[in-house]
Amino acid sequence: MIAPAKALRVGRASFRLRPRPMLVVAIGLAALVAVMALDITTGDFPLTVSQVVDVLLGGGARRDQFVVLELRLPRTLTGLLVGGALGLSGAIFQSIVRNPLASPDLLGITWGAGAGAVTVITFAGSLGSITGPYAEFGLPLAGLAGGLTAGLLVYALAWRKGIEGFRMVLVGIGVTAVAGNFTQYLLTVGDVTDAARAMVWITGSLNGRGWEHVVPVALALVVLIPLALVFGHVLGALQFGDETSKGLGVRVDLSRSMLILVAIVLASVATAAAGPIAFVALATPQIALRLAKTATPPLFGSVVIGGVLVVLSDLVARTIYRIELPVGVVTAVLGAPYLMYLLVRSRREARI
Amino acid sequence: MSVRLQAAGLSVGYGERTVVDRLDLDVVGGTVTAVIGPNGCGKSTLLRALGRLLPARHGAVLLDGKQIDKIPTREVAKVLGLLPQAPQAPEGLTVADLVARGRHPHQAWYRQWSSDDEAAVAEALRMTGIEDLAERTVDELSGGQRQRAWISMALAQGTDLLLLDEPTTYLDLAHQIDVLDLVQQLHTDMGRTVVMVLHDLNLAARYADQLVAMKAGKIVSLGAPAEVLTEQMLLEVFGLDARVVEDPVSGTPLVVPVGSRHRIG
Numbered sequence: 001m002i003a004p005a006k007a008l009r010v011g012r013a014s015f016r017l018r019p020r021p022m023l024v025v026a027i028g029l030a031a032l033v034a035v036m037a038l039d040i041t042t043g044d045f046p047l048t049v050s051q052v053v054d055v056l057l058g059g060g061a062r063r064d065q066f067v068v069l070e071l072r073l074p075r076t077l078t079g080l081l082v083g084g085a086l087g088l089s090g091a092i093f094q095s096i097v098r099n100p101l102a103s104p105d106l107l108g109i110t111w112g113a114g115a116g117a118v119t120v121i122t123f124a125g126s127l128g129s130i131t132g133p134y135a136e137f138g139l140p141l142a143g144l145a146g147g148l149t150a151g152l153l154v155y156a157l158a159w160r161k162g163i164e165g166f167r168m169v170l171v172g173i174g175v176t177a178v179a180g181n182f183t184q185y186l187l188t189v190g191d192v193t194d195a196a197r198a199m200v201w202i203t204g205s206l207n208g209r210g211w212e213h214v215v216p217v218a219l220a221l222v223v224l225i226p227l228a229l230v231f232g233h234v235l236g237a238l239q240f241g242d243e244t245s246k247g248l249g250v251r252v253d254l255s256r257s258m259l260i261l262v263a264i265v266l267a268s269v270a271t272a273a274a275g276p277i278a279f280v281a282l283a284t285p286q287i288a289l290r291l292a293k294t295a296t297p298p299l300f301g302s303v304v305i306g307g308v309l310v311v312l313s314d315l316v317a318r319t320i321y322r323i324e325l326p327v328g329v330v331t332a333v334l335g336a337p338y339l340m341y342l343l344v345r346s347r348r349e350a351r352i
Numbered sequence: 353m354s355v356r357l358q359a360a361g362l363s364v365g366y367g368e369r370t371v372v373d374r375l376d377l378d379v380v381g382g383t384v385t386a387v388i389g390p391n392g393c394g395k396s397t398l399l400r401a402l403g404r405l406l407p408a409r410h411g412a413v414l415l416d417g418k419q420i421d422k423i424p425t426r427e428v429a430k431v432l433g434l435l436p437q438a439p440q441a442p443e444g445l446t447v448a449d450l451v452a453r454g455r456h457p458h459q460a461w462y463r464q465w466s467s468d469d470e471a472a473v474a475e476a477l478r479m480t481g482i483e484d485l486a487e488r489t490v491d492e493l494s495g496g497q498r499q500r501a502w503i504s505m506a507l508a509q510g511t512d513l514l515l516l517d518e519p520t521t522y523l524d525l526a527h528q529i530d531v532l533d534l535v536q537q538l539h540t541d542m543g544r545t546v547v548m549v550l551h552d553l554n555l556a557a558r559y560a561d562q563l564v565a566m567k568a569g570k571i572v573s574l575g576a577p578a579e580v581l582t583e584q585m586l587l588e589v590f591g592l593d594a595r596v597v598e599d600p601v602s603g604t605p606l607v608v609p610v611g612s613r614h615r616i617g
Contacts, residue, residue: 013462015464016464016465232461236456240439240453244436246405246425249425249428249456289444295449296442
C-alpha cells in the first residue's frame, strides 16, 4: 500500500504537501537569512547583528544607518532578488524544454538583455556613470527589450511543430554569439570609461547597487512569482511529450508561450539589474532538484536557492581578495565545475 | 448503446500528404475497437485525430454528437483519455506522481490535490496492480510495468473513453497479454469504451468487439473479428497469404501465415 499523500485542504482549495521540497525551502530560507546577515555585517566597517537590527528598527548611529541602508542592504537585496529571478527563470525553462541545458544563459536571453543594457550604458552614460531615470528605468527597460528580442528569436527559430530542447539550445548558442558580438561592438565604439564600466557590468556585478536597482527587480518578482506559481500547476502537466500533455487537456502552445514569456522577463530584469551573472540560472534549478529529489526543478526551491547562491557568491567576491571582484567571477568559478560534476554524474546514472 | 465517438467524412494529413482519407467510423459506447492495418496505413493518425491531437482537414470528429474541436480541450480530457505511442516522462518521476498527473483536467491552480484526486489515483494504482511500485521512478521500471503505470495515469483521468496507441509495443508476449487483460477488465467491469491500435492480429481478434481494417487511409473492412479477419482481407490489406483457423482457446479467428517455404508437402 502507498502512504496517502499529505494534503492541505481548505474549502474547495487543495494543495499537495511534499515534505522534502518544503524542507528544502525552509532550510534555504534559514540559510538565506544567515547569509544576508553575514553579508550586511561584513565589510570595511564591520557591524554586529544587533547594530544592524537597531538600524532596521529605525535607530542606530548615523554612520551605521548609512552603511546599512545605503550601501549594504540594497546590495544584498539586489543579490537576493536577482538570484531568485534567475533561479525561477532557469527552473521554468528547464521544465518546459525538458533539458537541463536550457537556461536563459545558454539560450542567449541574458546576453540579449546584456546587449540592450550595454547600449544604454555606452550611449546614455556620462563620465562613466549613469544615474537618475536612465539607471532606474532605462537600463531595466533596455535589458527587457534585449532579452525579449533574443528570447522570442530563439523561440521562433527553434519552433517547428513544437519545441525540441536540443534545437532550442543550438539556436540559443547562435543568438548568444550574435548578442555577444553586438556587445563587443558597442564596447569598441563606446567611450573608454563607459566601456570599462560596461566590462565590469558584463561580468555580472553587484557593486554599488542601490535602491534604484532593487525596485525594478522587486516589482517584476512581485508580479511574476505568483504568475509563475499559477502557471506552475500547468508546468506539471507539460513535463511529458506534447501529445500526452494535450491529452490531459493542456492548451500546450498557449501555456508554454506564457511560461516562456514569464521566464524571459525574469531573466531580463535580473540581468538589467546586475549583469549576466553566469551559471546561476543554469545551476540553481539543478541544485534545487537534487536537494528536493523531484523530477523537475521545484519553483519555490529554485527561487530560494538562487537567492542564497548569489548573495553568498557576492560575499565571497567582495571579501576573498584585497580588491572587490565582480560576483559573476565567483559564480562562474563555483558554477562551472559543479555543473560539470552534475553532468558527469547524471551521465553515469543514465540507464542503458 | 449509443455512439460515443464518431469520424464523419474525416480526412487528416501532414503537410501535402493526406493520411486518412474521407473516413467514417462509429465507436459505440462500452465496446472495444481495435484498428489494424499495415505500417503507414494511417491507423495511428486516425487515433490521434479521434483524440483531437490532429486537426481534421475535411469532415469532423464528433464526441457525443458534438464536434470535438469545438469543445474546450479540458472538457474533452474529462471524457476522453489517450495514451500515445512510447510516451515520455522526465527522469526521476515517481509512479505515484505520474499517475497523479492524470488528474490534471479535474484540477486548477488552487485545487491541486482534492480527496477525489487522491481516491482516483489510489484506485488507478490498485486496478493496474502497481501499488507496490508507487514510490519507484518510472525510468527504473521494466517495460511491462511502465506500460501499466501509463495506463494507470489514463485511468486516473477517470474518462469513459480511452484511446490507446499500440499499448503492447516493445512488450514480450506475456506482458502483452497482461496489458490486454487489463483493457478487457476496464471494458467488462467498468464499461469503458476503448479504441486501440494493435499490430498483433490474433490478439486484436481476441480482445476486440469490433475490428477496423485500414489500408491507405481508408477502412477496407469493419465489423466483428470473425467477419473482418478473413483470408481474403489479409491478402487484400496486408498482401499476406495466410490461413485463418479457429483459435483453440478463445474461438476467435487465428491467423496462420503461409510464408514461402513452410508448406507441408
